[in-house]
Amino acid sequence: MKALSLRELEAEAQRRLEPGAYDLFAGGADDEVTLRANENAFARLGLVPRVLRGRGRPQLETTLLGCRTSMPIVIAPTAFHRLAHPDGERATARAAAAAGAIMTVSMASTTAIEEIAEASAGGTLWFQLYLQPDLGFTEALIRRVEAAGCKALVVTVDSPVFGRRERDLRNGFTDLPSGLCCENMRPAGPGGTRGPARPIAFSEALSWEHIDWLRKSTSLPLVLKGLVHPADAKMALERGVDAVLVSNHGGRQLDTIPATLELLPPIAEAIGGRLPILLDGGIRRGTDIVKALALGANAVAIGRPVLWGLAAEGEAGVAHVLETLRSELERAMALCGCGSASDVGPELLHVSRWEKQCRTS
Numbered sequence: 001m002k003a004l005s006l007r008e009l010e011a012e013a014q015r016r017l018e019p020g021a022y023d024l025f026a027g028g029a030d031d032e033v034t035l036r037a038n039e040n041a042f043a044r045l046g047l048v049p050r051v052l053r054g055r056g057r058p059q060l061e062t063t064l065l066g067c068r069t070s071m072p073i074v075i076a077p078t079a080f081h082r083l084a085h086p087d088g089e090r091a092t093a094r095a096a097a098a099a100g101a102i103m104t105v106s107m108a109s110t111t112a113i114e115e116i117a118e119a120s121a122g123g124t125l126w127f128q129l130y131l132q133p134d135l136g137f138t139e140a141l142i143r144r145v146e147a148a149g150c151k152a153l154v155v156t157v158d159s160p161v162f163g164r165r166e167r168d169l170r171n172g173f174t175d176l177p178s179g180l181c182c183e184n185m186r187p188a189g190p191g192g193t194r195g196p197a198r199p200i201a202f203s204e205a206l207s208w209e210h211i212d213w214l215r216k217s218t219s220l221p222l223v224l225k226g227l228v229h230p231a232d233a234k235m236a237l238e239r240g241v242d243a244v245l246v247s248n249h250g251g252r253q254l255d256t257i258p259a260t261l262e263l264l265p266p267i268a269e270a271i272g273g274r275l276p277i278l279l280d281g282g283i284r285r286g287t288d289i290v291k292a293l294a295l296g297a298n299a300v301a302i303g304r305p306v307l308w309g310l311a312a313e314g315e316a317g318v319a320h321v322l323e324t325l326r327s328e329l330e331r332a333m334a335l336c337g338c339g340s341a342s343d344v345g346p347e348l349l350h351v352s353r354w355e356k357q358c359r360t361s
């Protein structure tokens, strides 16, 4: 039987995965306060639908950074897809392309970007980058990504150091099993060969100057992933980036960052419609997407659900995730009286008296 919801799919994935791999995917940093907060925030915010608006079947197609997409749902970058399923990132890319959805390939993918592009066969790929202190290596990787046909660079800025994931420490999960590695981290060797994969470096020295450097190094649109402070959103505007992805890394980096949904309104205010805003963290239902759009996001990204689909059924599982969310979003918009994203606004959101009181006291 096919899972009826993404939550059922997670349970199915958990049955299939090694416990250590499940924890690696499911877990967050420290006490996992942020991990829980992301999902809980959606449950706490109510929707108040409009009726009798006669808008017809909701239209979900949209354009993000010049890329047409069948729905405002992007696949967030997640590492190690071959740990979830032997077909790994190729399966994810095929499912995304068939659904007309954008896939963001992780720099830590266990399949090389060129092979993912081949599997995607004309689908839209974005590439996620951890800026490496070795700028020569970073630049060579950017050339690789451009040559593979990726349409945007998603630069993750929330990881000056690696978050402490206690589930992995407890499980002794320190390395990928033999035969798997971060294929994009293999520098070019002589005669078209590739050397051994380098570890991904995290650097506390990264600054806005590196974003300026990146801006000059590529003509690809730049998305900054991991912004949560409105002051940084303003900096992003000044530095000429093309979009921001409001993200707390699915609760895997700094613990106790509030839910991304709660952080979105001040960022949307700072951006003032001048850049597209994406949001990730805890999206599990179509109604979650309506809430994110109502608070100012242009699109959302999904991380773990894709891994659950992949673990449960490979390409078909990822296709099921995308189709489940697409149809849930369509139904939620119809039930809210919305015919397109432009009908989705804050008037649909219920702010309880209790919450209003808390805010003013």
Ligand SMILES: Cc1cc2nc3c(=O)[nH]c(=O)nc-3n(C[C@H](O)[C@H](O)[C@H](O)COP(=O)(O)O)c2cc1C
Pocket (backbone or CB within 6 Å): 024, 025, 026, 038, 076, 077, 078, 079, 106, 107, 108, 128, 156, 225, 247, 248, 249, 250, 251, 252, 280, 281, 282, 283, 301, 302, 303, 304, 305
């Ligand atoms: C197993 C796993 C691996 C991830 N790998 C990356 C990564 O390589 N690069 C990155 O920028 N974010 C990575 N993320 C964070 C996701 O891009 C995204 O921000 C987060 O998963 C969104 O929350 P969700 O899982 O609740 O949808 C990873 C998340 C998970 C769960």
Ligand SMILES: CC(C)CC(=O)C(=O)O
Pocket (backbone or CB within 6 Å): 079, 108, 200, 249, 252
């Ligand atoms: C290989 C890691 C850096 C991937 C990541 O960002 C994560 O696990 O959250």
